[in-house]
Structures are given as structure tokens and as C-alpha cells.
Amino acid sequence: MSGATIRAAGGVVWRRAVSGPSGGGVEVVLVHRPRYDDWSLPKGKLGPGETEVEGAVREVLEETGLHVRVGRPLGETRYDKVIGKTSRPKVVRWWAMQATTGTFTPNREVDEMRWSPLSEAEQLLTRETDRDLLRRFSQGPAPTRTVLLVRHANAGSRSKWRGEDRARPLDECGQAQADELVRLFARFDVARIASADLARCVDTVAPFADALGIAVQEEPVLSEICYPGREEEAAALLRSTDPDRDAVVCSQGDVIPDLITRLMTADDLDGPGPIVAAKGSVWALTLSGDRLVNVEYFSPPRPAECTSST
Template sequence: MDGDVRSRRGPVLAAGAVLWRQQPDAPDGRVELCLVHRPRYDDWSLPKGKLEDGESLLVCAVREVFEETGHRVTLGRPLQPQHYTVAGRPKIVRYWLAEADPHAAERVPDHEVDEVVFLPAGEAVRQLSYERDAELVREALRGPLRTTPLALLRHAKAVSRAAWPGPDVERPLTPEGAADLEPLGEALGTLGLRRVLSSDSVRCAETVRVFAGKQGLVAELEPHLSEESMRVPHDRHPAEAIIRSLLRDGPAMVCSHRLVLPLLFRAAGADPGRGLEPGGFAVLHHDQGHVVAVERHRPRGAGPAPVIDL
């Protein structure tokens, strides 16, 4: 999604997670947090690492958590990014909350990480070597640890209306738009989505097909999410009820159009912002239907980092 964002002229970008679990056998559900020890620096930190070429921040966070802890995770609520300087060069680290994998095997120590521990939250804050990490943990603990994602996606780049001779509903993706589907699916795959709803327009159905197939899901085509539905007078647009229903349900994604997406944001009680570019998406993280954080991701090559509204 974000392309190669490690330009030598720009900041170093990295991503990671505040990895948490409920303390085993604790009657009050106390939380433990994961810390890693790096022998090169002799420090205790949160799992994180630099982006690889062509990698999105979301994919980077999941990969780095697995490489440093052995836990395969899906990403939850985003946290405030860290900004600091390393060797005279600015660095930005994006973090998400992530629940620990109860089936993770013990990680074999190596030269990068020689110890992985889960500590009660208060002890973890004291153990961390950097105050910026401790503050990030305190921030994470001030909000809900477990949230549900609702992704709102604008279809990938389509053939222009002027160049398409057929009905608009049948207008397909361009080769450029089709080429973005693989990295788009990888980024969306970090969220643990279990339902896919799409406008029945070809350009939307094509956008979600690759992702749905790889996740073993069936894309539900919904005419009320199409541009054509906006031309029919409604006291309340049926798409609003779809969004409200999804906010009572599990992790889901909706693919629609530029003209429809502001309606979907407002139905969820979220600010539409300046809109999404073709192939861009927003993730609305909600707690029992109440949106607590929104992150917006630009399509591949369009920009270096997501915008996060907390």
C-alpha cells in the first residue's frame, strides 16, 4: 500500500505493536504486556522494526511482531506514532495494539532478540528502557484493548467514464488498479476481517475479489452501496442501516464509491475527512459500536504513512 517509504532523504519508517494478553489464571483479568530484550543495545523495548521495500506499515507491524516474538497477530486500535532521531536522521514508528497468540511457540533466542517476556502492565512500564515506550503503553491502557475493525474501502482505479462505452455499473478496473489488488489485500489481511460487502458495480466487485478469495470469504454484493442507489430518493438511505448493523457485528469491510463513502462514515458516527483516493481505505475501530479511532491508508505509491484520528 505505502510503497517504498524508506527514501534516504525522508525519515526512517518502522512499525510494531503493543502486544498484550490477559494474565493466565488471574481472576480479575489483569493484563500482561510483551517486551523484548535486544542484546545489541542491551535494552527492553516493544516489538518493532523497519519497513522493507514495497511493504505497508500494517504488514510491517505484523511481520516484525512475529519475527521478534513468535506471535502471529491481527492488528487492533492504532496508537500515537513516535518521532525521534537516530544517528542524525528522523525516525517515525507506528504502533497498533495486538492481542497475543495463545498458540505461539516459544521463540528461539538469537542475536537480535535474546529474551521475550510477558509482564504485568505496571511492571512492564517500569522495565521499559525508553520513556517514549512507557508513555505509549500508558496511552494504550487508557482505552479499550480489544476493538472491532470496520474497513471502508474505495474501489481501485477504474477506467474513466469518458473512455468506457458501456453502462457505468460495468466499468472495470484499469491495469494499474488491478496491479494494486495484491498489496491492498496484504494490508487488509492484517485486520482479521470476516465479512466483505461490496457495491455490485464491477469496479468494486473486482477490487474485493482477490482479498475475499484469499481469506476464504464470499463477497456480498449489495446494490445499496452503489452510486446508482444515491439517485433514488430515500428518507434514510438503506446503506446507513447496513453500517449500523455492521457496527453490531464482527470485523468487516465495505467497498464502495467516492459519492457513497461520506454517507457511510457519517452513519458510523465518524468524520469523512477529505475522502479516500481510489484504492485507499479507512479503518474504523469500534468498541461495542462506538468508534474510538480511525486510521486512513493511502493507495500504494500515493504517500508515506497513514493518517490516524484518535
């Protein structure tokens, strides 16, 4: 084995069956690749500068023609990719994805797409790693919603700011981070955007709000000043988002770790380790109903404007 690890991403794309033997159950998308004459789940290599979730959504669209709503993360699969007389390790990150719209058109990579009940899909899939992934998907809730909890982007030095702290704006790095966060947020089905009532928090989500054409709801309880003593109110705010749509919520560094920990403790969810919250980072909180079932951390974007920032 030689060479760098190949990074890829994909989705277990599902829908509710409306008729047939799986009526009312879940069907998933399988794709047939003529190059390998195999049945697999849609996936592909990441493009330059592309995050894993962006790559997953793009690959699903390219291979199936389907637009999707990103759901809970499903971890990763690993195997060796044979290339000529050698091989390279390949790591694929996966998400559950609910199909929303779109139509399949045969293409160079995929000549057939099939909706299959879970039991049938497991039999059709060629690769054992795909079958293991499908079992992982079937063990968790299919319909979920996501709250994207973001810490405000870079806003310079608090000690050097001469005005009222709540009015401290994003600096050049922070503005670039806010613009790049739009790419991540756009992969989800967001219908609500809320923020602590601070300029740097509102400005972090403003580019995405402008892109959607919706207003940012200012919520003082999400700020470090108002959060102490009102922790349950803040937790209830996150749980009360639209059960059928996703939400973006912007807060501060001293609020986010405590808020996530409280939600995890209340719902008896084991965590991935320390809850960190770098400026511009995002925690994707996956809920089934109002119960937290998964948390996933997205590191902050690092645009060129941030290379000299501390």
C-alpha cells in the same frame, strides 16, 4: 543530526491474563534486546516497498513469534537514533495488536520475551517514549474490531465506457491495485467481505475474497445510486459486522466521505481532517462494540501499472 528519517513500525501486543495477580486484566509483550540490554516493545525498520502496518506485523512476528490481530492505531513516537558519532531522526508508527497464536523462540535480536501486567510493564520499559505509548494504549479499549472501508480501484473513464456503468470493470491499474490491497487486508482478521453491487467494486475485493475462500456479499445500499435516503441502513451495515472479527467493505467515492462523517458525528468522534477517498484507498474504522472510536486513512497502492494512469 544528519541523514533521512528512519521509518519504523511496531505493536503493543496484548492478551487477557487468565491467572495470577493480573487475572482477567491485560498483559502486554515486552522484549529484551541483548545488543542494547534494554526492555522495549517489539518494533523495527520498514522493508523496501513495505507499508507501516505490514512492517509492524512482520516485526512483531520476527521478534516474538506471535501472530496478531491488528487493532486500533496508537499514533507514533519520535526520537533521535544515534549512529556512530551522528544521529538520525526515527519515527515509529504503532498499533494495538491482540495476540492470537504463536510461540517465542530466542533469536539474534531478542533473547527474552515477557508477558507483563500494565503496571509492571511500565516499570520495566527502558525508554520513556515506550512508557508514554503504553499509557496511551491503556487509556483506550483493548478489544476492538476493524471495518476496512475501501473505495473501488481504478476503473478507467466513465465517459469513455460504452456499456452499462454498473458493469464497468477495473482497468490494468485497478487490477494491480486490487492485487496489492490483499497485502493490507491480510494483516487483519477478516471474516466478512461486502461490496456495492457494481463490477468495479466487487472486482476490487475479489482477489482477497479468493485468497480467503469466502464469497463477496453484494449490498446495493453501498452504491451511489441506492445510498441516498438509505444512509442509516448503510451505517447499520458497517456497525453490524462480527464483533469479534474484522470486515472489508467496498463502496464508491460519493458514499464513503458522507458515511464516515455520519458515523463520526453519531459517536461524537473528532476527525483527522477532510474525509477523502481516492480510488483504491482504505479507511480503517476501529469500533469498540458498535461505537466508532478511531478512523485511519491508507493511501491507495501505486503499482507500476498505475504510473501512466490519471
